Amino acid sequence: MLATLIIVFRELIEAGLVVGIVLAATRGVAGRSLWVGYGVAAGLLGACMVALFAKGINAAMAGFGQEFFNAGVLLLAVLMLTWHNVWMAKHGREMAREMKSVGEAVSSGSRSLLALAIVVGIALLREGSEIVLFLYGIAVSGNETLANMVIGAAIGVVLGVGCTALTYFGLLRIPNRYLFLVTGWMIALLSAGMAAQAVAFLEQAQVVNRLGETAWHSGWLVSQDSITGKTLHTLVGYNESPTIMQVFTYLFTLLGTFALMKWVGGTPAKKMVLVRT
């Protein structure tokens, strides 16, 4: 039971954090719960499909289908996150205006909801498929009774949802006028981290070969095995032994996002603050 609980919870930390950030970033947007719900449902369904077709995915691309698949969905998430931030840079101000006049719910933000729903779906898909494979293994091995496994998994899910709640309500403590600025930064960092991880998969499949030397080892300081390391890995893309190419990709994505935001909507900081006058 404990093994199941720990694995389910650990895999859900990442997805839980992402959902929490997305919920905070779409605060006050009409219909966002529905869209996040769609994302969660699609992600869970996708996780089962990925686990079911794991063998086929693996065999594809000369045995490196897993890497191509992971890199692909990660890059799709990066695209969606960047699009959300750029969209906010352009429409953040009108959203703020509308929020003031209509009250809590605004409709103008709903257009970027699909992008974030896809991000939620991808987060659950990636982590969820590992949970499904693991639980299937436990069930097959018969080391644990079904009841114990279900209880362990259920507690793990509850803790994962708790992670989402903690992130969401923690972020809501930020004053309204800074909330979208903070979530904008978080989404940019999340996206940069995912881009670097996509590169790691491409290096693993020998698609990307340049600058593959390790840039640094910081595992002695913060191990990625620790809860702190795992959380930092999700939030800011922390990697204890990144390659030089991963570091470059990270910086390129981060700077690229801000450049795009500035190009489309003026100064990112000013545009994203909800000014209450």
Add this chain to the structure above:
Amino acid sequence: MSITKKVLSLTAASMVFATVARAEDYVITLKGQEFSPANLTIPADKKVKITVKNTNPTAAEFESHELSREKVVGANSEISVFVGPVKAGTYGYFDDFQRDVAKGTITAQ
């Protein structure tokens, strides 16, 4: 890696590079909670291909933070990953689905 070596590998055609990588295949086998060899030796400063065979009836995930690698290995199947180039040293890896018990190391020299 010395400058000469670097220049040599850069000038070498990519096809030649791929052939070299294929020729130097390393194998790790997971049986129960044991990886064998418990410590695999690979050359330092070189990209190598490592094949991980999972002989268990349950899925595993070959993962190493120190080598920045992770890949699911289905029940009774095998996968390959490219690792490195890494500096000389010892790097840990584990099976993410039984990470507290199933561990191994890779030494680059």
